[in-house]
Amino acid sequence: MSRLKKLYESTILDHNKNPRNFRVISPCSNSSHGKNPLCGDDYFVFLDIKEGIIEDISFHGSGCAISMSSGSLMTTHLKGKTVDYAYQNKDVFLKMVSKDMTSEEKKILGKLSVFEGVKDYPVRVKCAALVWRALEDALGKNKGEISTE
Amino acid sequence: MSRLKKLYESTILDHNKNPRNFRVISPCSNSSHGKNPLCGDDYFVFLDIKEGIIEDISFHGSGCAISMSSGSLMTTHLKGKTVDYAYQNKDVFLKMVSKDMTSEEKKILGKLSVFEGVKDYPVRVKCAALVWRALEDALGKNKGEISTE
Amino acid sequence: MLTVDEIRKDFPILSRKINGKQYAYLDNTTTTHKPLSVIKTMTDFLKKENSSVNRGVYYLSQKATARCEETREKVQRFINAKREEEVVFTKGTTEAINLVATSFGSTLKKGDEVIITEMEHHANIVPWQQVCLSQGAIFKVIPFSDSGMLDQEAFDRLLSHKTKIVAITHCSNVLGTINSIKKMVEKAHKYGAKVLIDGAQAIQHLPIDVQDLDCDFYCFSGHKLYGPTGIGILYGKYELLSMMPPYQTGGDMIDIVTFEKTTFKETPYKFEAGTSAIVEIIGLGATIDYLENIGYETITLLEVPLLEYAMSELKQIEGISIYGSAAKRAGIISFNIDGVHAHDAGTIFDDEGVALRVGHHCAQPIMTHFGIPATIRASIGFYNTKEEIDKFIIGVKKIKEFFK
Amino acid sequence: MLTVDEIRKDFPILSRKINGKQYAYLDNTTTTHKPLSVIKTMTDFLKKENSSVNRGVYYLSQKATARCEETREKVQRFINAKREEEVVFTKGTTEAINLVATSFGSTLKKGDEVIITEMEHHANIVPWQQVCLSQGAIFKVIPFSDSGMLDQEAFDRLLSHKTKIVAITHCSNVLGTINSIKKMVEKAHKYGAKVLIDGAQAIQHLPIDVQDLDCDFYCFSGHKLYGPTGIGILYGKYELLSMMPPYQTGGDMIDIVTFEKTTFKETPYKFEAGTSAIVEIIGLGATIDYLENIGYETITLLEVPLLEYAMSELKQIEGISIYGSAAKRAGIISFNIDGVHAHDAGTIFDDEGVALRVGHHCAQPIMTHFGIPATIRASIGFYNTKEEIDKFIIGVKKIKEFFK
Ligand SMILES: Cc1ncc(COP(=O)(O)O)c(C=O)c1O
């Protein structure tokens, strides 16, 4: 069970029960729709970006504890930050959930490193990554739709 | 080789080299086209029947030694005989090439019993049977086409 | 009667430790394990008799051909088909349904109707949707009730002389419901409609008699019947198969090929283009031998008490939603634990050594019906034990605890 | 370099006595034997790791999924495809060609042209004939010369901007000819036509580099590559596979299913409906490992001297007609003995312990070309020996004697 406790870290369980920024921003400057048809995870990510700064960010939808808490922690982590910072964090996050990290990289992610346990569960990687993929898509083009499986 | 010598009995080899009744009867009362696409055996059987008597019978086409000699011996065996006799011989012949026979049945077939060795070669049964199947078809309807495989 | 302990000796994989953990295998709906006799038959063939079929005059090739045709006979007997020619080898249920939807479906005309049910697996939905699109036919759906029963009155209303084909699953792979096929076939036939039965799940649990059911087509897969992957069966009534055009084309299914025109063999060969899945066909033959030796009576006697036990234990746990409660059902239990996403439950079951499936089970319309993204599904085979059910129930309780 | 004696240890079936007789297996064009490592990989999976793919969150299911995807990567590397997504699992060459003829073929319009060659296997004739019939496209054929060479000038004349697809065998299963694919692809591409290569025979003898050939599709079967039955590969360029509609539909290849509309996954999954031939895919992975370990250089060094020896011995016998004498050729020898029907010869070869094939070899147009009903075909694999060729030559002489 200890490996499992690492996956379902208490922060994760908390953010799953009480997801932060779990709402729709409308109108917004950027958004995307991410879904994983295999397990039914399905989220929208909304951003309000002004001059390179993420002034507001939220997400909405449904899915497993990993994807839900990932959305909650991602939005918490990125609010008020620059778009560049978001891109950088996305890269490091996606690396973390599948590979080993340097301690430097770990520092960048801060609280997000609670998702480190995911890399021991290859089939759950896409759950943690889904909202980040949607974020990437939203940043790239203004409205979009993506699917991970 | 002895099993093989039984299959390729000397009568069979002879009738293969010098097939009897190897010609077209035209016009004729009954005919049929029999083929076995797998090995390319391809024969026509022609009959001239008057009042239940096979006044003339021939075959033409190409194929292996077993099918060729079968055509030659069948036509030799049936010329001048009744249609009923042909039907009866067909049944006994088809039985012989796949099952054991009684000595009585063997007597009916006469020379045709040289094909007894075929039953040890299941894939060759259809070669021996082809002209007989065509005969059956020709007797049933007036012109036809059949295929064995 | 064989006991489960005896049967489990034929499936050593069931007691194998994986990463130090012994799994309770409760994913028999997805695929089943294969008895040693089936594995050995396939291995022996590969090691000692490997050869192609329908082609050679030499000994091994004749023998391989005979063994494949022997399997056809075994299947014919197993499902009580009238003739061998009614048994077509496919690569699985999905291909069998695609074959019928494409070949028989090519006779559909604009305005003709195809009826399926709301509880179908995608394999028995999408091919019909596609053929309706291409032929301009109309696609209709029989709904089911929350208890998992097909709405027979709706079926009566949907049926008409426009109905050309009805495609129904014999047993739902999510709800476990065993549908009243015989009655539905009778109704459909009154309107001249043909009926295809998706038997992928049913044949694992019930003896099948296609003549008694009087269905026009019946499909199933080897790998869900304790047999090999890569092989399945399409049963079709002789008159129908005879008049249907071929599906895939190529070697072994043709009569004569010229560049102007090609003529095809008779059924079943005209539907079996290319080199057959020889080893898999031979393995399927051994599978049928194995199942006939156990017998469906024994299968029922082993499975039903396990299903009843699992259901009664599960119902005693609070906060569990179970989907499907038909009276006639197979050992397939779909449920959710309140407040827990099925995918999270799946991960914990794995940790606990319970192999089961979570997701939409290729039956998204059933998820839509209940307004859920996924279910947890435990499915019982004749080789499962009460201890394995206990392990599963403990897993459910741990998950509740974990996410409370 | 591995010697043939070492290699033969991997194929004990080659030295097995059948009815007291040891066979020279010279039917490698029809199907090949499987090395022990392939059989063991499949058996081990069935005994220890059996599970379904793409679905489960539990350990074995994840592992099975990973192993199937590993095979996809191996195939990609083996034929030097650019991306994994270009490798589609099918049940064999025949299905791969049918897939392209149906899916890509659905884009053909009235008056478009499809070019094949006179030396194709039925699998690369009939699907194109059928799609031309249904789409109103025009079917054209590149003839070959009596020596078994494609008429390149005729090809130049047939090509035009109307040409949409050219389907050519890499290696003729009757004549042994290895066609100049790269040059022909180049010509076809000048007119914007796509090229499908039937690699069923070639890949047994030659290393394949699809990027170098620049072909658009390449197809082959496991069972002709010393691997399992029931599995084959369609390689297709990513851009083409991406834009092509699905072929069969059902589970595992869909994105979202509602009764109104279904959306599909990306390539390769959109072409892989239903439960995969898991065991066979894993066996194909082991096959590629085995072949890479031997290496195509060794294969050539083993096969070519046998072919040359067999040819020179055969030519010394009077009254033999050999069909095909291309300079670049594989170890496939088709011939007839004057005055002896191929089928009679086949029976005597069997008696002599020589396993080879007689018939039209699913290439009736080649028979028509030479005005013959059938040929005797001996085909050489890397595990054959000089002694086996001697046995074959003795067989030829005995047959002549028998029917003299
Ligand atoms: C050149 C060629 N193409 C296609 C095929 C068909 O392959 P399969 O029967 O494995 O689908 C064969 C073998 O029979 C062949 O030799």
Ligand SMILES: Cc1ncc(COP(=O)(O)O)c(C=O)c1O
């Ligand atoms: C009811 C039902 N139909 C069809 C299928 C498809 O079977 P296969 O994937 O073996 O083709 C399945 C299994 O996935 C099923 O449960």
